[in-house]
Amino acid sequence: MPDRQPRRAVITFHEVAERQLAEMDDAALARLDPHLDTIALTPKTAGIQTRPDSPVRDYAKDGVRIAYVSTVLGTIILVAYIEAD
Structure with a gap:
């Protein structure tokens, strides 16, 4: 059986x-892309939950910050906020 790539969220x-x-600008977008890839591959663990009763997760790394919500199955991610220093 061939190795399967991990399922990516939309x-x-x-x-x-x-x-x-x-x-x-293009440089900020280029820095942002790998972080969006990380979130798409691991939406439940990439960011930290902002509050115990909130579905919002906060991902911050290398000057990039992304606030997002993942569906229960982790198949769709809604990005609410982005910044890239």
């Missing part, structure tokens, strides 16, 4: 995050 962007993406 990432969607809230309109606020879409505006933030539109304002980023």
Whole structure:
């Protein structure tokens, strides 16, 4: 049986995050991409839960911060906020 690649979640962007993406230059977008890949592969563990009763997770690494919500099955991720220093 061939090795299967891990299942990746589909990432969607809230309109606020879409505006933030539109304002980023190419260098910031290039730095952001691998972090979005990490979240797509491991949405339940990539970020930390902001509060015990909240579905929002906060991912911060290498000057990139992403606030997101993952569906119960981890197949869809809604990115609510993005920043890249």
